Structure formats: C-alpha cells, structure tokens
Amino acid sequence: LAKTTQPISMDSYEGQEVNITCSHNNIATNDYITWYQQFPSQGPRFIIQGYKTKVTNEVASLFIPADRKSSTLSLPRVSLSDTAVYYCLVVAYNNNDMRFGAGTRLTVKP
Amino acid sequence: ETGVTQTPRHLVMGMTNKKSLKCEQHLGHNAMYWYKQSAKKPLELMFVYSLEERVENNSVPSRFSPECPNSSHLFLHLHTLQPEDSALYLCASSQDRALNEKLFFGSGTQLSVL
Numbered sequence: 557l558a559k560t561t562q563p564i565s566m567d568s569y570e571g572q573e574v575n576i577t578c579s580h581n582n583i584a585t586n587d588y589i590t591w592y593q594q595f596p597s598q599g600p601r602f603i604i605q606g607y608k609t610k611v612t613n614e615v616a617s618l619f620i621p622a623d624r625k626s627s628t629l630s631l632p633r634v635s636l637s638d639t640a641v642y643y644c645l646v647v648a649y650n651n652n653d654m655r656f657g658a659g660t661r662l663t664v665k666p
Numbered sequence: 667e668t669g670v671t672q673t674p675r676h677l678v679m680g681m682t683n684k685k686s687l688k689c690e691q692h693l694g695h696n697a698m699y700w701y702k703q704s705a706k707k708p709l710e711l712m713f714v715y716s717l718e719e720r721v722e723n724n725s726v727p728s729r730f731s732p733e734c735p736n737s738s739h740l741f742l743h744l745h746t747l748q749p750e751d752s753a754l755y756l757c758a759s760s761q762d763r764a765l766n767e768k769l770f771f772g773s774g775t776q777l778s779v780l
Contacts, residue, residue: 599771
C-alpha cells in the first residue's frame, strides 16, 4: 500500500482558495488517489477521486502531475464550514480496503 | 444523511459489560467495514465484510467480535473492553470491495470504557 504524506494542519481565511498537497512517492500503476473530508464527531465523506491530470466536481478540483507522485486538492473560495480534516488516500483498483493517514486539519478563519 | 445509520451514537460501558454496536446501510451495498478512530490517531481499519463474509481482520483483539447477518446489517460485539478501547467506532459501506468504490460512513458510535 502506498504511503501518503500531507501537512498536519493549515489555516486559511474565508473566500480564499486552499490547496492541500499530498505526497505518495511509491504509488503503483493501478492506484487511484482519493480525498475524504471529516467533520468532528462524524464519519469521513468522499470528496473527489482521480487517476491522472485534473478532475473537477462541484466541491473541489484534484490536480495530479504526470509522475503521479503527488496530488493537490484545491478548494475554491472556502467558507467557515469547510473547517475539517482532509484525508488523502491511495487506493488499489482491486482492493477497496482504504487505510487513512493522519490527514490535514484545515481551519478557516473569518 | 449518508444512508449508513449507526446506533447508539454514544455508549458508556464498564470493563465487565457486554454491549453491541449496530450498523445498517440502506444503499444496497455489498461490502461493509468497521473502523476505529482514537483521539489524535488515524482511522484504523478493523474488519471488512464482502457479501456477508469476513475477508479481513486486521489483528484486532478478540474482545471485538463482528457479525454480519446480511448485507444490510453489521454488528460489533464488545466484551471485557479496556479503557484504551475508548474511541469513535465508524461503520462504512461500499458497493463492492473489489472495485474502487467510494466509502459511505455512518456518524459513528462514541464509546467510553470506564
């Protein structure tokens, strides 16, 4: 299983764009990159998933360079309600046993 | 509402008690999972069920006993727990285990062992 490394915490202000980068140097060919969001006392919630280049949905964008050794979750114009822990996971295509790291604790300030 | 319901939301038990956590998913999924989240620690995968069969047990102590009677229900039976077992226990489901399907989590059971 590819190990992921991401910053422990980040601070931002309302209305700013937030970029959280995750390193996964030993990612395998068939691995996908997946991000989850977790609020206090709740289970994690799926945000976005990608394999290469760029993926965008109504919540976020995910940028993956050609070597796929890192990825960046981009949250446009964050609000206070985006304060949460964000997890980067590398998941094998044929194995859905997801293992979470420590995550990045994002704090959005007014 | 994620379609995964866990009960109870909060549980306090003594070390000699026996209790059970319940999880129900209304999504028609075939795989279900138990995770443990201790304070300031990453989520730990405990058990994985696929089509009602246990497919993985990540070296979890025997005082935790899972049960999956059907594809919609998952239980975690607890007995003679230790204070260090106090944590948020999360249930999740996905369409299949073999495919790269996203996980849907419940809100968890906050367990305190006295």
